[in-house]
Amino acid sequence: xxxxxxxxxxxxxxxxxxxxxxxxxxxxxxxxxxxxxxxxxxxxxxxxxxxxxxxxxxxxxxxxxxxxxxxxxxxxxxxxxxxxxxxxxxxxxxxxxxxxxxxxxxxxxxxxxxxxxxxxxxxxxxxxxxxxxxxxxxxxxxxxxxxxxxxxxxxxxxxxxxxxxxxxxxxxxxxxx
Numbered sequence: 001x002x003x004x005x006x007x008x009x010x011x012x013x014x015x016x017x018x019x020x021x022x023x024x025x026x027x028x029x030x031x032x033x034x035x036x037x038x039x040x041x042x043x044x045x046x047x048x049x050x051x052x053x054x055x056x057x058x059x060x061x062x063x064x065x066x067x068x069x070x071x072x073x074x075x076x077x078x079x080x081x082x083x084x085x086x087x088x089x090x091x092x093x094x095x096x097x098x099x100x101x102x103x104x105x106x107x108x109x110x111x112x113x114x115x116x117x118x119x120x121x122x123x124x125x126x127x128x129x130x131x132x133x134x135x136x137x138x139x140x141x142x143x144x145x146x147x148x149x150x151x152x153x154x155x156x157x158x159x160x161x162x163x164x165x166x167x168x169x170x171x172x173x174x175x176x177x
Contacts, residue, residue, distance in 0.1 A: 027079075027149040034134035035075035036148045040099065041137035042069055045122065047103045052115035057122040064126070068133050079149060095147070102144050 027033035042062075049058030062069065080088040080095070107114040121140065128136040 031075055032079050032149055034138070035072040035079070036143055037137035037140075038068060038072035038134050039076050039096075040103075040143035041125070041133070041140060042072075043096070043099045044103050044118075044140075044142045045125065047100055047107065048115070048118050048121065051104065051107050052119060054115075054119065054122060057126075061122065061125055065130055065133055068130050072134070083149075099144070099147055102147065103142070 027036060045058050045061055049055045077088070077092060080092040084091045107118075110117060125133075125136065
């Protein structure tokens with residue numbers, strides 16, 4: 001049993017070290033970035049569970065990583081509250097829906113290859129130690145480039161973190177100029 005646990009830890013480390021493409025940080029705070037990355041991983045696995053009839057693996061992931069998922073979701077919610085005040089909840093709900101829709105579109109584009117190509121992420125996530133979940137999520141780079149907190153720049157820029165908007169998406173929230 002100890003050898004099995006040591007083997008899993010070694011494989012998990014290899015998964016993290018072997019992936020050299022790190023996600024680009026888009027949030028002002030590393031804690032915010034980690035939370036958005038973990039949320040994107042949770043969303044990706046949820047989409048995969050539904051699309052690929054993989055609910056059992058998803059449920060295992062949620063049970064095993066519940067404390068980190070709850071912590072990360074709390075950080076993301078706090079970011080929305082700090083950024084949007086009373087409008088935080090509808091903005092958060094819209095963000096979660098758009099994220100899942102964006103990830104689901106990937107499945108539509110990949111067609112019948114989607115489930116076989118994406119299923120290994122469940123096995124990988126299952127062996128990553130919970131304290132390294134944020135690092136694993138960042139390496140997977142599942143957060144669409146235009147759907148995370150970013151440092152606002154330009155004439156309107158205040159240096160505050162604000163969500164990037166999807167200009168091409170019909171339900172995106174656009175900033176008033």
